[in-house]
Amino acid sequence: MIFVLAGTREGRELAATLVSAGHQVMASAVTSYGAELLRQIPGVAVWEGALNAEQFAALIRDQGVKGILDATHPFATEITRIAQEVAASCGVPYLRWERPETPLPQGHPLVHLVPTWEEAVSKVASLGVDRVFLAVGVQPLSLFLTHPALRGCQFAVRVLPLPESLRVCYQLGLRPDQIVALQGPGTQKLNEALLQEFRAEVLVTKESGDLGGTKEKVAAACALSIPVVVVQRPVVCSGRTANFEKASDVDYVRFWAKKVAEEKKE
Secondary structure, three states: OEEEEOOOHHHHHHHHHHHHOOOOEEEEEOOHHHHHHHHOOOOEEEEEOOOOHHHHHHHHHHHOOOEEEEOOOOOOHHHHHHHHHHHHHHOOOEEEEOOOOOOOOOOOOOEEEEOOHHHHHHHHHHHOOOEEEEEOOOOOHHHHHHOHHHOOOEEEEEEOOOHHHHHHHHHOOOOHHHEEEOOOOOOHHHHHHHHHHOOOOEEEEEOOOHHHOHHHHHHHHHHOOOOEEEEOOOOOOOHHHOOOEEEOOHHHHHHHHHHHHHHHHO
């Protein structure tokens, strides 16, 4: 069996591809909505909910998992770290699906690339703006909303239209008129309309690739002459996990899964 960490559209598509190639597949999603989408794929067994290291290792043993395909979001660093460590400790092949990056304007005066969320906060503070539009997901929201350097800023946030996302927003004190609950990606025009509606003076987003709508968000900000702070993808692989394979080609995923299945038969 191949276990697919499938919290993204690519994860669902890859799970379906592996089933079509004749593999047994179990795929996981943290949210009930993600699990519902996975259940629509014939032949895919579904694990719903988060996995810690102990649960993951037990699942590998109990389900006879022969390989792990990690197709989680580029910023889902914790589950990627867990998957790599569990794969190493259990001796199970691991393949990381790498979503292609979005080519961003180099040297553009409005586009500010930063490596961390903390540096994103510092960059926003240095711009001296008041109205901040955050298209960063829910995890970094607390850092921005509570950071002393951004005290006095007015925030609007764009999050997925999921109960857990809205719950985080309300817990952080955001009002309904500050929240855009919207499934992405969206067109450049849609992003322009949102920035204009909230009178944004800066956009903060992350490099999630074209599937995450990064290109359209950046283009919208530049078209409106609004600075955009883009957080670059984190690097997870290190130490004993650094030699794990990566792929951005579906044909290679098929090849890898076939190789895993044949090795386990020997």
